[in-house]
Amino acid sequence: MIAHSPMTISHKLPTEQTAIVITGAGGPEVLHPATVAVPAPGPGQILIRVAAAGINRHDCLQRAAGIHHDGQPVPGLEAAGHVAALGAGVTQFGIGDAVMALLQGGGYAPFALAEAAVTMPVPEGLDMLHAAAVPEALFTAWWNFFALMELKTSGVALIHGGTSGVGHLALQAMSALGYRVIATAGSADKIEAARRFGALDAFHYNDPDLAQKVLKATGDVGISALLDVSAGAHLAADLAMMAPDGCIAHLSGGGGATLNVPLKALMAKRIRITGSLLRPLALSRKAKVAQMLRRDVLPLLGTRVRPHLAATFPLEQAAAAHRQMEEGRHIGKIVLAVAS
Numbered sequence: 145m146i147a148h149s150p151m152t153i154s155h156k157l158p159t160e161q162t163a164i165v166i167t168g169a170g171g172p173e174v175l176h177p178a179t180v181a182v183p184a185p186g187p188g189q190i191l192i193r194v195a196a197a198g199i200n201r202h203d204c205l206q207r208a209a210g211i212h213h214d215g216q217p218v219p220g221l222e223a224a225g226h227v228a229a230l231g232a233g234v235t236q237f238g239i240g241d242a243v244m245a246l247l248q249g250g251g252y253a254p255f256a257l258a259e260a261a262v263t264m265p266v267p268e269g270l271d272m273l274h275a276a277a278v279p280e281a282l283f284t285a286w287w288n289f290f291a292l293m294e295l296k297t298s299g300v301a302l303i304h305g306g307t308s309g310v311g312h313l314a315l316q317a318m319s320a321l322g323y324r325v326i327a328t329a330g331s332a333d334k335i336e337a338a339r340r341f342g343a344l345d346a347f348h349y350n351d352p353d354l355a356q357k358v359l360k361a362t363g364d365v366g367i368s369a370l371l372d373v374s375a376g377a378h379l380a381a382d383l384a385m386m387a388p389d390g391c392i393a394h395l396s397g398g399g400g401a402t403l404n405v406p407l408k409a410l411m412a413k414r415i416r417i418t419g420s421l422l423r424p425l426a427l428s429r430k431a432k433v434a435q436m437l438r439r440d441v442l443p444l445l446g447t448r449v450r451p452h453l454a455a456t457f458p459l460e461q462a463a464a465a466h467r468q469m470e471e472g473r474h475i476g477k478i479v480l481a482v483a484s
Contacts, residue, residue, distance in 0.1 A: 157191070157228060158182055163253030164462045165217040169210025172463035172470075180218060183250070183257045185231035190260050192243060195225040196276035197251035199465050199478040200309060201373075201396075202423070207466065213249055213423070220251020221423065223258070224266060224275035225483070234260045242266040244275040246283050246430065248423065252462055254482060261431035264438060269446015277451035277477035278313065282441055284395065284422055285314035287433045288371055292420055293391040299368025301325045302358065302385070306338030306346055307475040308373065310395070312452055315341040317441050320448045326361055328354070328378075330472075337475050341452075349374070355384035366390060376403045383409040394419030452476030 165178045185191045203219040224244040227237050237243060237260060244266050245258035262283070266275045289295045301318065303311045306327025318325050319342030327338035328349035338346035345361040347354055358381075359366060366387030372378075375396045382392055383406065390413065394403075405417065422430075441449060454474035457465040459482045469478055 157255070161254045163218045163250075164459060165252075166207050166210060166212065166219060167217075169208060172207070172466040174207060174210070175219075175463045175466065177460060178217075180253065182255045185229050185234075185257060187232040188234060188260055189231040190227050190234055190237055190243070190245075190258050190263060191229035191231075192223055192225040192245060192256050192258055192263075193228040194223045194251065194254055194256050194482040195272035196223065197253075197256075197459075197480045197482055198222040198276045198278075198280055198309070199462075199469055199480060200280050201469065202280075204466050204469055216249040218250045218253050218256075220249060220253070220256065220480075221247050222276060222279040223247055223251040223256050223482075224272045224278075225256075228255060231260075236260060237263065237265075242272075242275075244270075244279055246279040246422075246434075252459060252480060252482075259427055259430075261427060262434045264434065264442060267442060267445045269450070273453060273456055273479050273481060274446075274451045276479050277309065277453060278445065280422070281310045281313040281451075281477070282317065282437055283430065283433055284310045285317070285371070286436055286441075287422060287425070287430075288393045288395070288420060289314070289318070289369055290436060291429070291433060292418060293369040293393050295323065295369040297322055299324075299387070299390075300344070300362045300365060302327070302367045302370045304328045304349055304371065304378065305373045306341065306343055307334040309477045310371075310373070311338070312341045312476050313449065314371075315343050316449045317444060318342070319344075320444050321440060324362075326358055326367070334475060337452075349378055354378065355381040358385040362387075369393070371395065379403065379405070383413075383415060386413055386415050388413045389415075391416040391418065454478055456481055 197220045227241045245263040250256040327343040327346040335346045370392045373395045454476045
C-alpha cells in the first residue's frame with residue numbers, strides 16, 4: 145500500500161540551484177558547492193525535488209577519477225523526494241508524488257532528473273532518508289542475480305560484502321522471497337549483522353577454509369550465483385565453492401585489475417564469469433528490472449525490507465560522507481539529507 149499524500153509544489157521552479165560538484169580528480173576535498181542549472185525534464189523524464197540522496201562506492205570512484213559522465217559534474221545515482229515537474233508522456237506520476245529513483249548522476253542537488261521508467265513510489269513504511277537508500281542497491285542486486293545470472297529458488301546465492309549497501313538490502317529482500325543466500329564480511333560484527341539481515345550463514349571473506357565452510361552450509365550443493373565486489377580477490381575460493389553451471393558476476397573492475405583464471409577449475413564445473421556496470425546499461429533493460437522490483441520487492445519495503453542507515457550527513461557535508469564511505473567500517477547505507 146502506498147500511503148504518501150502528494151505534496152503541493154509550485155510550478156514556478158528556480159532556474160539555478162546549489163549542488164555539490166566534482167571539481168577535479170582527488171579525495172573528498174574536491175567536492176564543493178557550486179551553482180548549476182536546474183534541469184528540465186525531457187520526454188519520459190521527471191524532475192525530483194530531492195529530499196535525500198544515497199552515497200555509493202561509485203560516487204567515490206568517480207570523484208577520485210574526476211570524471212564528469214555525460215558532462216554531469218554532480219554525483220549521485222539515487223534519490224528520493226517529490227515530483228516537481230513532468231516530461232512529455234509521463235502519466236504514471238503526478239506533481240507532488242513521493243518517489244525514489246535510480247539516477248544517471250545529479251543526486252547531490254536540490255533538484256535531479258530521473259527516468260520515469262526507473263522511478264518508484266515511496267512506500268508507506270519508509271521516510272525519505274530510508275527511501276533514498278533503496279534504488280541503487282536493489283537495481284544492482286536484481287539485475288545481477290535475476291537478469292544476468294538467472295538465479296532460481298532451487299539455487300544458493302552468495303554475496304561478498306553482505307553488510308554493504310547492496311548486500312544488506314539484497315539479503316533482506318532475497319531471503320524474504322525464499323532465496324537462500326550466504327554472505328561474507330570483514331569483521332565479527334559485520335558477520336553477525338549479515339546473519340541478522342537474513343543470510344543463511346556468513347563467514348569472514350579471508351577465512352582460509354572459506355570454500356569448505358560455504359560448501360558445508362549449502363549441504364555440498366555449492367553456489368549457483370555469486371556476486372563479487374572484490375575484483376576477484378577470493379577467486380580460488382569462489383571457484384572451489386561454485387556449483388556446476390554456476391555463475392560469478394563482478395561489480396568492481398578493481399581499477400583495471402586483470403583476472404587470472406585457472407581454466408581447468410572453470411572448465412570442470414562449466415562456471416560462467418561475467419560482470420556488469422549498471423550506469424551504462426540500456427534504459428530498456430533497467431526498466432525491466434524496475435518492473436521486477438515493483439512486483440516482488442515494493443510490497444515488502446518498509447516492513448520486511450528496510451535499509452539500515454549507518455550515517456546521515458547534510459548535503460553540504462558530502463565530503464565527510466565520502467570519507468566515512470572510504471573508511472569502510474560502516475554497515476548499510478550512508479545518506480545525504482538534501483531538504484526537509
